[in-house]
Amino acid sequence: MQRSHHFPSVWGNEHKPEGWTVELGQEQPLLLDCGTAIGPFTIAYQTYGQLNASRSNAILICHALTGDQFVADPHPITGKDGWWNMLIGPGRVLDTDRFFLICSNVLGGCMGSTGPKEINPATDTPWALSFPIITIADMVRAQAMLLDYLGIWRLFCVIGGSMGAMQVLQWATSYPERVFAAVPIAGSYRHSAQNIAFHEVGRRAIMADPDWCSGHYLRHGKAPHRGLAVARMAAHITYLSEAALHRRFGRTLHNRSQVTYGFDADFQVESYLRYQGSTFVDRFDANSYLYITRAMDYFDLTVEQGGVLANAFRGTKTRFCVVSFTSDWLFPTSESRAIVHALNAVAANVSFVEIETDKGHDAFLLDEPEFHTTLTGFLEGAAAEHRDLLRCRGP
Amino acid sequence: MQRSHHFPSVWGNEHKPEGWTVELGQEQPLLLDCGTAIGPFTIAYQTYGQLNASRSNAILICHALTGDQFVADPHPITGKDGWWNMLIGPGRVLDTDRFFLICSNVLGGCMGSTGPKEINPATDTPWALSFPIITIADMVRAQAMLLDYLGIWRLFCVIGGSMGAMQVLQWATSYPERVFAAVPIAGSYRHSAQNIAFHEVGRRAIMADPDWCSGHYLRHGKAPHRGLAVARMAAHITYLSEAALHRRFGRTLHNRSQVTYGFDADFQVESYLRYQGSTFVDRFDANSYLYITRAMDYFDLTVEQGGVLANAFRGTKTRFCVVSFTSDWLFPTSESRAIVHALNAVAANVSFVEIETDKGHDAFLLDEPEFHTTLTGFLEGAAAEHRDLLRCRGP
Numbered sequence: 001m002q003r004s005h006h007f008p009s010v011w012g013n014e015h016k017p018e019g020w021t022v023e024l025g026q027e028q029p030l031l032l033d034c035g036t037a038i039g040p041f042t043i044a045y046q047t048y049g050q051l052n053a054s055r056s057n058a059i060l061i062c063h064a065l066t067g068d069q070f071v072a073d074p075h076p077i078t079g080k081d082g083w084w085n086m087l088i089g090p091g092r093v094l095d096t097d098r099f100f101l102i103c104s105n106v107l108g109g110c111m112g113s114t115g116p117k118e119i120n121p122a123t124d125t126p127w128a129l130s131f132p133i134i135t136i137a138d139m140v141r142a143q144a145m146l147l148d149y150l151g152i153w154r155l156f157c158v159i160g161g162s163m164g165a166m167q168v169l170q171w172a173t174s175y176p177e178r179v180f181a182a183v184p185i186a187g188s189y190r191h192s193a194q195n196i197a198f199h200e201v202g203r204r205a206i207m208a209d210p211d212w213c214s215g216h217y218l219r220h221g222k223a224p225h226r227g228l229a230v231a232r233m234a235a236h237i238t239y240l241s242e243a244a245l246h247r248r249f250g251r252t253l254h255n256r257s258q259v260t261y262g263f264d265a266d267f268q269v270e271s272y273l274r275y276q277g278s279t280f281v282d283r284f285d286a287n288s289y290l291y292i293t294r295a296m297d298y299f300d301l302t303v304e305q306g307g308v309l310a311n312a313f314r315g316t317k318t319r320f321c322v323v324s325f326t327s328d329w330l331f332p333t334s335e336s337r338a339i340v341h342a343l344n345a346v347a348a349n350v351s352f353v354e355i356e357t358d359k360g361h362d363a364f365l366l367d368e369p370e371f372h373t374t375l376t377g378f379l380e381g382a383a384a385e386h387r388d389l390l391r392c393r394g395p
Numbered sequence: 396m397q398r399s400h401h402f403p404s405v406w407g408n409e410h411k412p413e414g415w416t417v418e419l420g421q422e423q424p425l426l427l428d429c430g431t432a433i434g435p436f437t438i439a440y441q442t443y444g445q446l447n448a449s450r451s452n453a454i455l456i457c458h459a460l461t462g463d464q465f466v467a468d469p470h471p472i473t474g475k476d477g478w479w480n481m482l483i484g485p486g487r488v489l490d491t492d493r494f495f496l497i498c499s500n501v502l503g504g505c506m507g508s509t510g511p512k513e514i515n516p517a518t519d520t521p522w523a524l525s526f527p528i529i530t531i532a533d534m535v536r537a538q539a540m541l542l543d544y545l546g547i548w549r550l551f552c553v554i555g556g557s558m559g560a561m562q563v564l565q566w567a568t569s570y571p572e573r574v575f576a577a578v579p580i581a582g583s584y585r586h587s588a589q590n591i592a593f594h595e596v597g598r599r600a601i602m603a604d605p606d607w608c609s610g611h612y613l614r615h616g617k618a619p620h621r622g623l624a625v626a627r628m629a630a631h632i633t634y635l636s637e638a639a640l641h642r643r644f645g646r647t648l649h650n651r652s653q654v655t656y657g658f659d660a661d662f663q664v665e666s667y668l669r670y671q672g673s674t675f676v677d678r679f680d681a682n683s684y685l686y687i688t689r690a691m692d693y694f695d696l697t698v699e700q701g702g703v704l705a706n707a708f709r710g711t712k713t714r715f716c717v718v719s720f721t722s723d724w725l726f727p728t729s730e731s732r733a734i735v736h737a738l739n740a741v742a743a744n745v746s747f748v749e750i751e752t753d754k755g756h757d758a759f760l761l762d763e764p765e766f767h768t769t770l771t772g773f774l775e776g777a778a779a780e781h782r783d784l785l786r787c788r789g790p
Contacts, residue, residue, distance in 0.1 A: 034656035133656035193640040193664045200665045201628045208621035226603035233596045234629050245588040259693055261429035261528035269588045270595045
């Protein structure tokens with residue numbers, strides 16, 4: 001069954017570097033897990049490549065906590081390359097000659113989708129903490145509405161790392177018939193106690209900043225930059241491995257030959273972390289950080305499955321490729337293995353690849369040839385099993 | 396060679412639960428690594444058991460970052476048991492019938508020893524950031540002056556975990572002839588990039604708190620409680636293991652049957668962390684936290700040894716027992732193993748025990764029977780090789 005769509009010319013859709021936005025939920029609002037209905041709401045998204053005539057070559061890319069829809073464009077604020085730039089393009093892993101790639105800013109985000117920094121039409125002021133709590137399932141519901149709008153019923157593939165992997169798993173659970181292939185990378189089926197703990201530290205750092213103003217900083221022309229920077233610094237450590245930090249920085253001093261016996265950034269690792277914190281605040285909204293971390297904390301695919309993860313995938317026809325990285329201690333391989341066990345328990349079609357690397361959780365964003373080869377191999381294999389994509393190369 | 400001492404009656408020294416203090420460096424100030432001379436300065440300490448006639452049964456206990464001298468007394472602020480209460484007493488691992496135990500609050504600390512919260516006699520205001528940066532070696536120099544004062548030339552043993560282990564290794568390096576036996580537990584010979592990074596996050600959290608007042612909060616009748624609590628929360632996660640957090644808390648909710656879709660402490664692990672942060676600020680000084688974390692960051696035994704750790708121990712006659720814990724990711728076993736390799740390279744007398752536990756770094760403070768058995772065995776073995784202690788049991 002294909003849904004109707006209002007998108008005028010998906011086929012001739014030219015790539016738009018500044019991105020697209022669409023207002024959804026005008027007729028039928030989105031009912032969130034928390035019980036609140038939201039609509040209309042905006043979803044900002046980016047596409048690459050062309051949708052084919054049978055609308056069967058779409059790949060949905062799900063971004064991570066601080067990611068956004070600018071997967072392969074310069075970031076509109078920082079000017080930096082898109083976060084998966086190296087994977088996307090003609091002939092690349094996510095081949096724009098062959099696939100139509102979509103990535104939307106999550107609901108609750110701060111890059112154009114409706115979130116706490118946007119204006120609440122009911123009050124004409126920023127939502128701030130009056131924005132309803134959203135969940136990973138809510139993000140996925142909003143993405144499904146975007147696909148309806150684009151006239152895409154079934155995704156060839158849904159792919160993402162970290163929080164993106166959570167969305168991938170949620171897609172495969174909520175809309176199994178709309179997902180031909182799924183690639184959850186460096187993810188988990190539920191957020192662990194340690195990860196909740198790290199998120200809570202970040203949230204407390206933001207809320208401890210007086211410039212947070214109980215969430216109403218925009219109204220006061222302020223921003224909790226110090227708290228958000230501390231949150232980012234703490235989180236950033238968890239994205240790297242001890243080995244990567246040792247290799248990149250060790251105890252090397254920063255632009256000096258000896259320690260200064262003070263609290264300046266004597267060590268390169270300090271200078272690097274401070275930079276990570278100070279640049280992050282220019283591109284990310286503090287309240288979005290609160291909301292999105294909370295969505296991750298609440299994620300637990302087993303809750304509605306009587307505690308049995310396998311039930312989430314019972315009867316699935318989706319092909320899965322589960323990927324983890326050896327040195328990722330934020331979403332360790334054991335989490336991915338639990339997903340694979342659950343998929344095996346229901347005789348699902350699943351490949352599992354653990355990539356040997358010392359780069360930690362961030363490896364999914366970095367130049368990891370074995371990882372990229374794995375993705376290419378899986379996508380080619382899945383395309384070969386796909387009725388439409390088998391026959392035609394390119395749109 | 397025995398130094399003169401001013402302590403009137405060490406032999407008859409009754410245990411004093413509220414602790415002792417002594418003013419040191421009156422005649423000869425302490426020259427710190429940063430180049431500043433400090434003196435007179437106060438060291439607060441605690442003793443348990445009796446010094447024997449030959450002054451040969453002393454064990455120096457070195458405390459960790461947020462520890463203090465109240466090893467086996469109720470904490471004067473929190474009223475909680477001493478941090479190694481279970482190890483100390485007649486017939487226990489650190490047998491007060493046999494040994495004379497000393498633990499002093501480190502220089503730069505906040506439990507009575509001179510540190511940034513004490514009054515700088517030159518200005519009659521709290522030192523705050525005018526307090527000189529101290530190093531692990533400086534802490535050890537101050538402890539050596541305390542031992543001089545107590546009339547103790549040679550320690551039977553110096554023992555400590557975490558930052559305590561750093562002091563133990565510094566003792567063995569700076570004063571090898573004064574240390575008969577040394578037990579560095581869950582420590583390292585140099586602070587790693589990851590650990591410096593976590594400390595930097597804590598320091599930034601404190602300094603980001605406007606109530607820190609550029610360090611002068613005492614002068615303004617304030618305290619950076621929010622920043623210090625965030626620092627403690629982040630650090631506390633690193634003291635536990637992922638497995639311990641999962642076992643203790645998992646995703647269990649806190650006094651509720653379902654999530655509240657908000658930013659309250661829905662999860663037990665959040666509630667626990669918030670409690671750790673909020674209670675810590677009652678007993679610890681924020682500037683001391685800055686200074687002591689900095690001392691740990693600066694610790695690197697190889698710097699003065701041409702980068703070769705083994706040189707730090709060349710010719711040592713000290714007996715070492717190096718202890719690590721399998722699930723400690725803050726000071727992982729690899730760090731202890733590097734110490735053991737260096738000791739082996741100079742043919743030192745060294746035992747190495749890695750304790751199997753899922754309790755993480757904090758295991759050294761917890762009820763770990765195999766750990767306690769290890770300590771007892773090592774101390775008995777060392778005493779059996781010690782001329783004085785072999786003959787006499789008890790003072």
